[in-house]
């Protein structure tokens with residue numbers, strides 16, 4: 001007989017107390033929801049299938065190296081405005097993190113020797129771009145300045161649930177122009193705005209890769225609201241690396257959650273969301289244990305939530321409609337490398353994008369992403385060594401149905417191809433290798449519990465900006481979603497927003 005915990009937890013006074021909310025998963029989306037709810041006095045339990053928190057923002061340690069699971073380019077750690085959502089999420093539960101500012105967001109190495117660095121200093125970045133495209137000097141400024149208009153609207157107001165009418169009324173009266181600005185930009189895509197000002201085909205391709213490297217789609221499919229956030233905040237709050245590695249964000253949020261009275265259980269894989277009369281009332285774990293709560297919040301992807309945790313054949317029509325509009329983005333092939341420090345020339349930047357042929361930008365192994373977090377925090381590697389996290393898009397289907405040997409061989413071949421391409425930027429990389437671990441879409445599926453290891457949802461065709469992305473409530477009463485399958489999509493700062501919004505909506509529904 002499985003043990004059944006009918007939402008009964010012991011309160012400090014020894015009385016039995018009902019859980020207000022269960023959060024399935026401790027990615028940054030799930031943890032921000034949980035900490036926000038706990039800070040409002042809700043009794044929250046987070047159930048995480050893995051051994052540590054963080055999901056895509058987790059870490060692992062090997063032979064003296066501490067590797068980030070995902071990228072190390074972190075937005076949201078600014079110290080002013082309202083869009084610094086990671087800073088705010090930590091503050092809400094009385095914890096904080098030391099961060100290290102990054103002077104250059106990305107160094108692009110593009111076809112025909114187009115080399116561009118996105119400096120933290122906005123004017124310096126514009127000048128470098130204008131030097132490469134002098135005939136487009138006005139268009140460049142007009143496009144990026146319009147991104148600031150979006151950002152300034154967002155950065156003026158409290159960022160909470162757009163599903164809460166009283167909040168919407170309040171922000172509208174407090175910031176009418178900013179709200180109208182956002183209403184204007186919600187259905188727009190960055191590519192259409194860029195084409196108003198820019199005609200040079202190579203510069204338009206540059207705008208494409210500026211979007212692709214975080215949205216995994218070209219500019220014409222990238223929502224303008226998100227482009228406004230990314231293209232401005234990198235110069236405003238900046239890109240800041242958490243001291244001790246990206247994994248510290250989740251560890252700190254857990255510390256704050258526990259101090260605020262919340263609880264997290266690891267190795268707690270939810271296999272089923274329990275419904276009664278069509279309402280979500282609890283969850284069942286792989287061990288057979290059951291937990292019940294007033295509200296259930298899933299930080300798993302929508303595909304996992306509505307096809308695995310709930311019966312796929314009972315998928316609500318709204319979800320079917322969403323799946324017609326959005327598809328899973330590719331996953332990544334990841335090389336976690338430890339390299340001798342002298343492989344990196346003095347002045348090397350922390351993040352690089354490498355592409356040799358514009359036609360290949362969206363293809364598997366087309367664009368290469370490189371993060372070198374040890375340039376900002378050397379404590380993550382043994383003295384005299386650096387970490388290179390190299391990743392490139394790859395589809396789950398390409399890694400299916402092979403023997404263990406075939407799988408290992410395919411990994412080695414793919415790693416060899418990537419390292420050979422990187423030799424042009426970091427000569428001596430191969431000879432300087434000290435450690436290498438290769439992750440595939442299968443690893444992403446296995447360790448992050450994400451369907452097909454996907455990085456997140458992408459539009460199947462050109463859509464009206466962010467309008468198609470669902471908020472946190474779902475068609476199943478009592479069930480909410482949070483994370484990159486909800487508005488506004490991928491990115492740690494974006495899922496932090498989704499966490500703030502989800503907790504706000506749930507708190508109002510709970511009458512807190």
Ligand SMILES: NC(=O)c1ccc[n+]([C@@H]2O[C@H](COP(=O)([O-])OP(=O)(O)OC[C@H]3O[C@@H](n4cnc5c(N)ncnc54)[C@H](O)[C@@H]3O)[C@@H](O)[C@H]2O)c1
Pocket residue numbers: 024025026027028029030047048049050053054055056057069070071268269270271299300301304332447448449450454455456482483484485489490491492494495
């Ligand atoms: N994939 C990448 O390479 C990568 C890299 C950098 C950043 N990111 C960003 O990370 C963000 C993802 O954040 P998020 O909060 O949406 O999700 P997440 O995938 O980071 O976290 C989800 C968490 O839920 C857990 N989980 C999933 N199913 C579960 C189940 N059935 N039972 C218990 N636990 C379960 C997972 O183990 C994970 O910890 C994205 O925005 C993405 O842009 C991804």
Ligand SMILES: CC(C)=CCC/C(C)=C/C=C/C(C)=C/C=C/C(C)=C/C=C/C=C(C)/C=C/C=C(C)/C=C/C=C(\C)CCC=C(C)C
Pocket residue numbers: 071072073075106154159160162168169171172179180182183213214215225226227229230351352353369370371488489490491492493494497
């Ligand atoms: C009242 C009335 C009338 C009206 C109202 C209206 C309104 C209010 C509206 C609102 C809206 C909102 C709030 C919105 C929001 C939004 C947001 C927050 C957004 C955000 C976003 C963010 C993002 C997108 C981010 C992203 C990032 C990323 C993804 C990153 C990534 C990275 C990577 C991958 C890296 C790579 C690279 C290398 C390594 C080089």
